[in-house]
Amino acid sequence: MTKENLQAWGLAIRPRTLPAAAAGVVMGSALAWRDGFFRLDAALACLFAALLLQIGSNLANDVFDFERGTDTPERLGPTRVTQAGMLTPSQVKFGMGVVFTVAALLGLYLAWLGGWPIILIGVAAIISAIAYTGGPFPLGYHGLGDIFVFIFFGLAAVAGTYYVQAGSVSAAAWWMTIPPGLIITAILVVNNLRDLENDRKGGKHTLAVVFGETFTKAEYLLCMAAAYLVLPLAAWMGIVSWFSLLAWASLPIALRAARTVFTQKGRPLNAALAGTGQTAFVFSLLFWIGIALG
Numbered sequence: 001m002t003k004e005n006l007q008a009w010g011l012a013i014r015p016r017t018l019p020a021a022a023a024g025v026v027m028g029s030a031l032a033w034r035d036g037f038f039r040l041d042a043a044l045a046c047l048f049a050a051l052l053l054q055i056g057s058n059l060a061n062d063v064f065d066f067e068r069g070t071d072t073p074e075r076l077g078p079t080r081v082t083q084a085g086m087l088t089p090s091q092v093k094f095g096m097g098v099v100f101t102v103a104a105l106l107g108l109y110l111a112w113l114g115g116w117p118i119i120l121i122g123v124a125a126i127i128s129a130i131a132y133t134g135g136p137f138p139l140g141y142h143g144l145g146d147i148f149v150f151i152f153f154g155l156a157a158v159a160g161t162y163y164v165q166a167g168s169v170s171a172a173a174w175w176m177t178i179p180p181g182l183i184i185t186a187i188l189v190v191n192n193l194r195d196l197e198n199d200r201k202g203g204k205h206t207l208a209v210v211f212g213e214t215f216t217k218a219e220y221l222l223c224m225a226a227a228y229l230v231l232p233l234a235a236w237m238g239i240v241s242w243f244s245l246l247a248w249a250s251l252p253i254a255l256r257a258a259r260t261v262f263t264q265k266g267r268p269l270n271a272a273l274a275g276t277g278q279t280a281f282v283f284s285l286l287f288w289i290g291i292a293l294g
Contacts, residue, residue: 012059012062017058018055022051023180026284026288027284028159028162028176035166038165039113042110042165045113046161046164049122052103056126059095060132060133063092065080067089070202113164141206146219150181150182154185157177158173172234175240176240178227179287183223183283192209196208227283231247241294243293254276257271
């Protein structure tokens with residue numbers, strides 16, 4: 001493999017998206033640790049499976065958006081390797097297959113630990129990752145991306161990680177599916193805001209295209225605000241410790257990203273994408289540190 005090929009694959013996997021993919025696993029593992037169920041092997045398997053699913057989804061989006069004609073030279077986001085001619089569609093699809101196969105193998109180990117619910121989650125995650133931009137009914141092209149991102153990056157990631165270690169899902173684990181799910185949904189919202197005009201031209205009916213710029217910015221604000229407000233509510237109800245509010249120390253990152261969302265358009269929104277992804281990971285990590293201090 002040449003140096004150019006390695007650089008192309010590095011672009012294709014989009015490493016800046018990976019911290020956000022880890023956020024739900026960190027949150028679920030933090031709660032499992034708090035409740036005395038933490039298993040390092042299960043946590044690491046969940047983490048690597050989540051990262052591989054994100055990489056596989058990135059590859060699927062790269063090739064299927066290109067084949068549908070959505071990715072054009074006018075695209076404002078990071079380089080898509082298929083559209084740029086750095087890798088062929090067949091190469092990207094092969095890489096996608098390899099990544100999802102390895103993720104499935106990790107899933108078999110997790111299923112051995114957690115049983116059939118983990119198999120269902122894993123199969124659904126792989127199908128959804130491909131169906132987001134591929135297949136006869138691409139979810140992202142019909143305004144369904146937001147809800148599926150919340151389901152898999154929030155509900156499945158946090159509750160699934162907790163379940164595979166504890167054998168059940170606590171009230172706290174269910175409640176804490178909300179913050180990472182909403183923050184990572186906000187990443188998609190920024191992406192759709194940036195690509196609004198290009199998606200409209202390409203026939204991609206995201207919520208941003210359907211409802212417009214003002215709605216999309218309001219959706220971003222709602223996702224981020226609700227993610228942070230869940231913590232004091234859960235602490236007030238006695239579900240988590242007040243020390244968990246250490247996660248609020250991630251607010252400067254979130255506010256910087258939000259400022260970009262509300263003041264910039266087009267390519268500068270890539271900074272908000274990165275900042276929102278960093279917020280998701282730092283929020284979950286600080287949550288773990290907070291409950292440890294408590």
